[in-house]
Amino acid sequence: MNQPATSPPTSTPDSHGAAAAPPRLPPRAAWAMLLVLISGFALSQAYRTVTAIFAQGLQADFGLSTASLGLFASLFALTFGAVQLFMGVGIDLYGLRRTVLVTAPLCVLGAVISAWSPNYAWLLAGQALIGLGCAPAFLACTVFIARHFTASQFALVSGISLGLGGVGMLFTGTPLAWLVERYGWRSGFALLGLLSALSWLLIAWKVHEPQGSASTAPRQSWLTAIREFGALLTMPHSWGILSLGLVTYASFLTLRGLWLGPLFMERHGWSLVASGNLALLVSVISLVMPGLFGRMDPGPLRRRQWMVGSVMATAVLYAVLGLLHATWLNVALIIIIVICSGSSVLQYANARSSFPPEATGRAMALLTMAMFLGAGLMQWLTGLFASWAQHYGFDPFAGVMLGIAGMLALGAAGFQAMPMSEQLRKNL
Numbered sequence: 001m002n003q004p005a006t007s008p009p010t011s012t013p014d015s016h017g018a019a020a021a022p023p024r025l026p027p028r029a030a031w032a033m034l035l036v037l038i039s040g041f042a043l044s045q046a047y048r049t050v051t052a053i054f055a056q057g058l059q060a061d062f063g064l065s066t067a068s069l070g071l072f073a074s075l076f077a078l079t080f081g082a083v084q085l086f087m088g089v090g091i092d093l094y095g096l097r098r099t100v101l102v103t104a105p106l107c108v109l110g111a112v113i114s115a116w117s118p119n120y121a122w123l124l125a126g127q128a129l130i131g132l133g134c135a136p137a138f139l140a141c142t143v144f145i146a147r148h149f150t151a152s153q154f155a156l157v158s159g160i161s162l163g164l165g166g167v168g169m170l171f172t173g174t175p176l177a178w179l180v181e182r183y184g185w186r187s188g189f190a191l192l193g194l195l196s197a198l199s200w201l202l203i204a205w206k207v208h209e210p211q212g213s214a215s216t217a218p219r220q221s222w223l224t225a226i227r228e229f230g231a232l233l234t235m236p237h238s239w240g241i242l243s244l245g246l247v248t249y250a251s252f253l254t255l256r257g258l259w260l261g262p263l264f265m266e267r268h269g270w271s272l273v274a275s276g277n278l279a280l281l282v283s284v285i286s287l288v289m290p291g292l293f294g295r296m297d298p299g300p301l302r303r304r305q306w307m308v309g310s311v312m313a314t315a316v317l318y319a320v321l322g323l324l325h326a327t328w329l330n331v332a333l334i335i336i337i338v339i340c341s342g343s344s345v346l347q348y349a350n351a352r353s354s355f356p357p358e359a360t361g362r363a364m365a366l367l368t369m370a371m372f373l374g375a376g377l378m379q380w381l382t383g384l385f386a387s388w389a390q391h392y393g394f395d396p397f398a399g400v401m402l403g404i405a406g407m408l409a410l411g412a413a414g415f416q417a418m419p420m421s422e423q424l425r426k427n428l
Contacts, residue, residue, distance in 0.1 A: 025210055030148040034157075036206045037141050038164050039199040040100060043107070044134035045168030046176075046192060048076050048253060048375075052261035052279060053176050056272060057185040062120045066396060070383015073258040074376040075124055077250075079131030081372030087136040088143075088365025089225040096140045097207050104200045107133025111193030115186045126189070133196070138165070142348065142364045155349040159294025162345055166290075169256065169283035177276025229362050232355070238366070240418025241351055245367050246374030247411030248311060251318065251404050252341040253375045254382055255334070256282055263397050268327045278331065282338050289342025300353045300424050303346050308412050310343040315408035322401025344371075354421040378407060 025033065051058075051073040058064055058072065090099040110129030117123040145157050180188050232238050260279055264270040270278075298306060314337055321333045347367060355363040382400045389399030 025148045030144075033207050034141065034144055034148075034161065035164070036202055037096070037100070037137075037144060038161055039202055040104065040134070040137040040196075041141050041161070041165040042168035043192065043196050043199055044080075044137040045165050046171050046195075047107070047111075047130050047134060047168075048080075049169050049172045049257035049279075049283075050176065050188060050192075051258045052256065053172055053180055053272070053276060054185040054188065055258075055262050056265065057180060058123070061185075062123070064120065066386040066390070067383040068120065070258065070380050070386070072120075072124060072127060073254075074379035074383070075127040076131040076134075076376070077253065077372045077374075077379060078376030079128045080135050081369050081374070081376060083132060083135045084139060084365050084369030084372065085226065085229050087139050088229065088362055089222060091136065091140060091143055091365075092225060092362075093222070096136075096144055097203070099136050100140050100207075101200065101204055103136055104133050104196065104203070106130075108193050108196045108200070109133070111189050111196060115189035115193065139365055139368050141165070142368070143360075146352065146360050146364065151352075154352055155294040155297040155345065156291070157294075158348050159290035159292070159342075159345045162290035163287040166283055166287040169286060170280060173278075173280025173283050174273065174276040175280075177273045177279070181272050228359075229366065232359065232362055232366055235421065236419055237354055237421040237424075240415040241347070241354065241367060242370045243414030243418070244307065244311065244411050245347060245370035247378070247407045248341070248344040248347065249371040250374035250378040251314065251408055252286070252338065252344070254378045254400075254404060255337065256286070258379050259382065259397065259400055260334070263330070267325060267395075267397055268330070278334070282334060285335065285338045286342065289339055290345040293342045294345050294349070297346060297349055300350070303350055303353075304415075304420070306343060307346050307350065308416055310340050311408055311412040311415075314340045315405040315412070318401045318405040318408065322395075322398040322405070325395075350424075354424045378404065381407075 024030065051069065055069055059069065062068075064072070087099060087103070090102075106129045110126045110131075110133055112126075113129065114123060114126030117126055141161050142158065145154060145161065149157050176188050179191065256279065260282065261272070261275040264275045264278060265272065297303060317333050317337050317340070321330060321337070324330070324333075348364065351363045351367045352360055382403055385399040385403040386396035389396045
């Protein structure tokens with residue numbers, strides 16, 4: 001890999017502009033703490049992909065339309081993404097451990113409310129709380145990697161972390177489908193809530209940031225920290241990064257987390273467990289691909305070409321998936337789409353290379369915010385696309401997949417239209 005030679009930051013600047021530089025953890029300790037943090041991220045992955053398995057039960061119990069189902073699925077990502085800025089500030093000001101431990105109980109509460117919910121409104125409330133509780137999960141991992149691993153390791157370790165976090169999606173394949181088929185969707189939320197409580201206890205026990213990491217300067221105010229996030233938006237290249245960030249992960253999450261089960265159960269007559277088996281296969285592939293793309297990272301200049309090319313190819317695959325109904329072809333297309341989706345890890349390496357070292361934490365938070373707001377928006381919009389297609393007598397899944405394809409193409413065009421950052425030019 002050809003990553004920039006600068007060392008990753010260990011903190012964002014203090015209120016006087018001086019960056020505190022705590023020592024990195026020893027490699028073994030860094031990996032141990034990262035794996036514990038990934039447990040929270042894995043559960044976050046599980047929560048955001050349950051709709052594909054719960055959809056049939058939710059529609060039967062609450063009479064949900066495809067648009068209402070899309071709103072339910074999107075609410076996790078919308079609440080998750082909306083508070084990324086505040087999670088980034090919280091991590092900068094109070095540390096990874098405190099931020100995660102304060103927010104994670106909301107996830108447990110949301111799972112309890114969802115399992116108990118007597119109506120759709122309570123279900124939405126539970127979903128929103130789950131999104132808030134999971135909000136720092138991936139950002140904490142990403143900032144931890146930037147602080148305690150070298151710059152040349154960043155793309156690889158991030159890819160491995162994405163892959164390990166994908167274990168949560170394995171649970172929402174065959175295992176969750178089996179559980180839901182026998183005991184109902186409420187049992188799924190109850191089990192996830194229990195696992196979230198165990199993860200919280202594990203993080204409280206094992207994750208401790210190194211001594212000496214706090215700056216001796218006065219603590220930066222929330223207003224100042226938020227202004228620093230706003231400053232990133234004055235840079236033209238930020239908008240290109242956000243344009244691509246809004247659609248790439250969103251397309252994968254919309255397929256795997258919302259439409260995969262309904263597509264094969266309604267278009268091809270599969271059972272819930274059979275759809276869960278395919279979801280399990282997709283999840284296994286998604287564990288491996290980010291690490292492979294991270295290992296193949298071609299460096300700052302060619303990385304941009306890889307990113308745009310893979311997104312445009314994925315857009316074409318979604319369009320074909322929407323229009324062609326052969327079962328074997330639909331399965332093959334989904335597998336290829338998931339393989340291509342692993343390239344999204346390169347966006348984090350690109351963001352890391354595109355901003356000065358002291359802005360790494362804020363840049364990661366901004367990109368993560370875009371990814372999850374985009375996921376929420378895409379899930380909601382595809383629910384509307386499905387309803388519109390049904391209203392006019394067309395296949396609802398064609399409307400969904402063509403809509404995803406169009407959004408991917410627009411995101412890639414927006415990224416390509418924006419200039420490369422000066423920071424990235426320096427590192428070429």
